[in-house]
Amino acid sequence: MSKLDIVTIPDPILRTSSTQIERVDDEVRRLMDDMLETMYDAPGIGLAAVQVGVPKRLIVLDVSDDEDNPNPLFMANPEIVRLGEETRLHEEGCLSIPGIHVDIERPADVTVRYVDRDGAEQELTTDGLLATAIQHEVDHLDGKLIIDFMSRLKRDVVIRKFKKQVRA
Numbered sequence: 001m002s003k004l005d006i007v008t009i010p011d012p013i014l015r016t017s018s019t020q021i022e023r024v025d026d027e028v029r030r031l032m033d034d035m036l037e038t039m040y041d042a043p044g045i046g047l048a049a050v051q052v053g054v055p056k057r058l059i060v061l062d063v064s065d066d067e068d069n070p071n072p073l074f075m076a077n078p079e080i081v082r083l084g085e086e087t088r089l090h091e092e093g094c095l096s097i098p099g100i101h102v103d104i105e106r107p108a109d110v111t112v113r114y115v116d117r118d119g120a121e122q123e124l125t126t127d128g129l130l131a132t133a134i135q136h137e138v139d140h141l142d143g144k145l146i147i148d149f150m151s152r153l154k155r156d157v158v159i160r161k162f163k164k165q166v167r168a
């Protein structure tokens with residue numbers, strides 16, 4: 001496994017729509033493993049392939065807070081097929097926007113369909129932090145970021161700050 005570079009804003013790739021994965025083959029599995037290592041190293045609880053510069057519909061997650069008992073999830077072509085009616089408020093961060101946190105209210109429980117690391121179709125219904133993280137990562141596949149939940153004024157301040165960092 002190898003650690004990959006994480007893309008940060010304002011890189012335009014983060015605004016692209018990722019494409020479907022045709023087949024979970026060894027190449028995709030290698031990317032999954034590299035993404036997981038990159039995510040653990042950051043550290044983070046979720047990572048989308050577009051965040052390592054690969055605009056394919058692939059996310060990895062691990063919301064377990066016990067380092068000795070990792071619980072990695074690999075989802076190719078994740079599709080949220082049901083959103084619950086209750087909501088959950090969580091202060092979200094993003095590895096592509098370091099240092100920025102946004103309070104976001106999202107549906108508290110979700111059902112997601114995806115293809116796992118072995119190429120098998122799965123359906124998962126979950127709630128809590130994992131439900132929040134899945135929605136955050138699936139947003140990445142459609143070019144959506146946590147700053148889009150901010151007011152336009154605050155978002156522009158954040159974007160300007162990161163553009164300045166790139167120039168410096």
Ligand code: NI
Pocket residue numbers: 093094095096136140
């Ligand atoms: Ni993110």
